[in-house]
Amino acid sequence: MAMTGAQILVEGLLRQQVEHVFGYAGATICPAADALRAAPQIGYTLVRTEQNAGHMASGYARVTGKVGVCMVTSGPGATNLITGIATAYMDSIPLVAITGQVPSHLLGRDIFQEVDITGAVTPFTKHCYLVKDAAQLPRILAEAFHIASTGRPGPVLLDIPIDVQEQVVRHVEFPQEVHIRGYNPSVRGNEKQLDHVAAAICKAQRPVICAGGGVFLAGAQQRLREFVEKTGIPVVTTMMGLSLLPTEHPLNLGMVGAHGNVCANQALSNSDLLIMIGTRAADRAIVSPKELQKRLPSIHMDVDPAEIGKNMQATVPLVGDVGVMLGQLMDREITVDCGTWRETLRLQRSAELSRTYPVRTGSVFPGRLFRLLGQRLAPDAAVCVDVGQNQLWACKHLRLGGGRLLTSGGLGTMGYSLPAAIGVKTAQPERQTVVICGDGSFQMMMNELATVRAKGMDLKIVLLRNGVLGLVHQIQNQPPYHGSFGVNLEGDPDFAALAAAYGVESIHVSEEDQVEEALDRLMAAKGSCLLIADVSSQCLTTD
Amino acid sequence: MKQTISVLVENQAGVLNRITSLFSRRAFNIESLAVGVTDYPSLSRITIIVDSGNSVVEQVEKQLNKLVEVIKVRTLDEHSMIGWELMLIKVSANARTRENIMTICQIMGARVLDVTPTTMTMEIADTPVRVDDFEGMLRPFHILEVARTGIIALQKGSGKM
Numbered sequence: 001m002a003m004t005g006a007q008i009l010v011e012g013l014l015r016q017q018v019e020h021v022f023g024y025a026g027a028t029i030c031p032a033a034d035a036l037r038a039a040p041q042i043g044y045t046l047v048r049t050e051q052n053a054g055h056m057a058s059g060y061a062r063v064t065g066k067v068g069v070c071m072v073t074s075g076p077g078a079t080n081l082i083t084g085i086a087t088a089y090m091d092s093i094p095l096v097a098i099t100g101q102v103p104s105h106l107l108g109r110d111i112f113q114e115v116d117i118t119g120a121v122t123p124f125t126k127h128c129y130l131v132k133d134a135a136q137l138p139r140i141l142a143e144a145f146h147i148a149s150t151g152r153p154g155p156v157l158l159d160i161p162i163d164v165q166e167q168v169v170r171h172v173e174f175p176q177e178v179h180i181r182g183y184n185p186s187v188r189g190n191e192k193q194l195d196h197v198a199a200a201i202c203k204a205q206r207p208v209i210c211a212g213g214g215v216f217l218a219g220a221q222q223r224l225r226e227f228v229e230k231t232g233i234p235v236v237t238t239m240m241g242l243s244l245l246p247t248e249h250p251l252n253l254g255m256v257g258a259h260g261n262v263c264a265n266q267a268l269s270n271s272d273l274l275i276m277i278g279t280r281a282a283d284r285a286i287v288s289p290k291e292l293q294k295r296l297p298s299i300h301m302d303v304d305p306a307e308i309g310k311n312m313q314a315t316v317p318l319v320g321d322v323g324v325m326l327g328q329l330m331d332r333e334i335t336v337d338c339g340t341w342r343e344t345l346r347l348q349r350s351a352e353l354s355r356t357y358p359v360r361t362g363s364v365f366p367g368r369l370f371r372l373l374g375q376r377l378a379p380d381a382a383v384c385v386d387v388g389q390n391q392l393w394a395c396k397h398l399r400l401g402g403g404r405l406l407t408s409g410g411l412g413t414m415g416y417s418l419p420a421a422i423g424v425k426t427a428q429p430e431r432q433t434v435v436i437c438g439d440g441s442f443q444m445m446m447n448e449l450a451t452v453r454a455k456g457m458d459l460k461i462v463l464l465r466n467g468v469l470g471l472v473h474q475i476q477n478q479p480p481y482h483g484s485f486g487v488n489l490e491g492d493p494d495f496a497a498l499a500a501a502y503g504v505e506s507i508h509v510s511e512e513d514q515v516e517e518a519l520d521r522l523m524a525a526k527g528s529c530l531l532i533a534d535v536s537s538q539c540l541t542t543d
Numbered sequence: 544m545k546q547t548i549s550v551l552v553e554n555q556a557g558v559l560n561r562i563t564s565l566f567s568r569r570a571f572n573i574e575s576l577a578v579g580v581t582d583y584p585s586l587s588r589i590t591i592i593v594d595s596g597n598s599v600v601e602q603v604e605k606q607l608n609k610l611v612e613v614i615k616v617r618t619l620d621e622h623s624m625i626g627w628e629l630m631l632i633k634v635s636a637n638a639r640t641r642e643n644i645m646t647i648c649q650i651m652g653a654r655v656l657d658v659t660p661t662t663m664t665m666e667i668a669d670t671p672v673r674v675d676d677f678e679g680m681l682r683p684f685h686i687l688e689v690a691r692t693g694i695i696a697l698q699k700g701s702g703k704m
């Protein structure tokens with residue numbers, strides 16, 4: 001049967017079991033939009049700026065484990081999407097991004113709304129295609145979804161000129177399977193190396209696991225939990241690994257790194273074997289890798305061979321799917337004798353968890369607010385956290401029973417949380433979903449309240465209002481800098497009135513003794529609700 | 544240390560851009576880069592010379608391997624490879640100097656491709672060191688233009704990638 005390129009595209013999406021597309025309209029994507037119109041099985045969300053189509057697809061992908069799909073027009077639509085793509089790339093989130101493009105015979109002439117988007121995104125996509133012939137689309141689509149979702153996941157971009165979307169193909173064949181000769185990610189770990197790993201673990205007296213976002217990407221949360229519970233090895237996580245284990249799980253020591261939990265960092269300093277699982281040992285988590293690698297042996301399990309030895313040299317590298325490899329490890333006899341070590345750490349951790357918070361007047365302390373928020377969350381809640389002080393406080397103080405914490409760990413993109421939460425809600429409308437942000441980041445994404453309203457979504461938003469770009473304000477007021485510059489958010493709107501304009505209820509809290517009640521009201525609100533919590537601009541992430 | 548990286552890639556548009564962008568992103572300088580198709584029309588071989596330490600080259604190799612169109616990557620050991628380069632060189636020449644230049648060409652195994660009353664253009668294909676030597680010998684005659692292909696390389700013996 002003859003089909004147009006646009007019809008092939010939509011048929012290909014259906015064959016990949018795509019259920020939702022996040023997008024923004026424009027002239028060069030009209031044929032694809034028209035084909036999508038004819039396929040009501042695929043849901044659609046009109047975002048309010050293209051960057052957020054990427055973030056929504058990311059939130060969607062992270063909770064479903066499926067590939068998130070976004071679709072925008074050429075030129076400014078494509079360039080606006082770049083931040084979304086780069087954010088997904090840094091966190092290895094599987095996306096397929098589709099951009100319209102000017103007619104192929106006019107490519108390179110700088111005509112209206114032409115940009116070289118494949119050229120622009122090459123450094124931060126896993127792969128990208130400029131589609132020149134609609135007959136190739138079935139293969140390219142299958143490859144794109146395969147590449148995005150296998151090995152180390154990541155975004156793949158398809159740039160499709162409008163004439164290719166309109167091109168009629170007489171005989172369309174969709175490939176049954178994908179074969180790309182230069183692309184064969186490892187799945188199973190090398191058995192010999194696994195023996196070495198098992199032996200090293202059995203010998204260790206003070207082992208610690210450092211788990212990262214790669215465990216989520218492999219869908220191996222359960223495997224990891226089984227493994228640590230079976231071996232009794234304490235766990236620290238990176239920011240991307242937060243919520244792999246419940247905060248109060250007896251083996252969970254919290255987050256490592258410059259902004260992490262004291263106990264987690266001490267575990268790292270005093271350990272005699274570091275087992276890194278699905279983490280790239282990036283600068284925020286492992287602050288001085290060179291020192292660490294001199295001092296203690298390490299095992300590094302990751303699906304991407306290029307991560308091994310990039311930031312930190314491991315004693316035993318292990319390349320493959322971390323879930324599969326944890327399974328392979330559990331087939332071996334592993335006994336770890338680290339009871340004393342575990343006990344010491346557990347005591348330190350309980351002391352840290354039972355800390356008290358300073359009491360102020362006229363503002364609330366974020367650490368306490370997040371502890372109280374945690375007590376009110378459903379067991380499977382999704383919490384989308386923005387970037388800045390609000391993020392560091394949330395990562396350090398929020399307690400999650402189960403559920404999932406989502407944040408832009410790699411790129412640190414302000415304005416990630418609300419669109420990511422919309423992505424979560426799109427996939428799982430019943431799931432309790434909370435957004436945590438600052439007044440700066442909120443203003444980078446508040447236009448999406450329209451999307452929330454259009455979809456009748458129930459999101460609980462916690463906005464920490466300190467009147468400044470807090471984290472940068474904090475940095476500027478410490479040596480070597482001499483004070484604030486360009487971080488005062490004067491001109492901030494009346495957030496309650498703003499929320500009301502979008503039909504969103506709001507609550508304001510500025511005293512410690514009102515926090516509980518405010519949180520109760522937030523969580524009990526019917527539909528979306530914004531909690532505006534006044535925080536002192538003098539409050540530091542180290543407090 | 545100079546290292547030779549040989550890369551087999553899909554013979555497609557955009558591949559070279561991806562490879563060079565990978566280098567520039569990490570601020571590695573490429574000393575030379577040569578591309579050409581292989582005996583399989585769908586495959587090209589890229590030979591890249593970089594001047595960096597081993598750990599850098601190892602990381603480059605891994606990053607190259609991650610590119611979807613890259614099929615194989617190998618850093619060639621300088622003792623077990625043949626690295627060859629072609630140079631075209633144009634020098635000033637007149638009736639008085641022509642004979643001397645001819646002698647140098649003969650010794651070095653270069654060929655004269657073009658002669659005019661005031662110039663001579665030669666071709667030499669050899670190891671980069673010998674190509675450098677040849678260029679050095681011609682310098683006194685006043686070099687007008689030089690074009691070098693960059694090194695292409697294969698492993699010695701029956702081994703292949």
Ligand SMILES: Cc1ncc(C[n+]2csc(CCOP(=O)(O)OP(=O)(O)O)c2C)c(N)n1
Pocket residue numbers: 386387388389390391412413414437438439440441442464466468469470471472
């Ligand atoms: C898009 C973007 N621009 C700039 C930054 C740099 N930056 C990091 S944190 C921060 C301040 C965030 O302010 P706010 O959202 O009010 O949160 P707070 O730190 O006050 O909690 C800035 C500007 C960034 N991470 N992302």
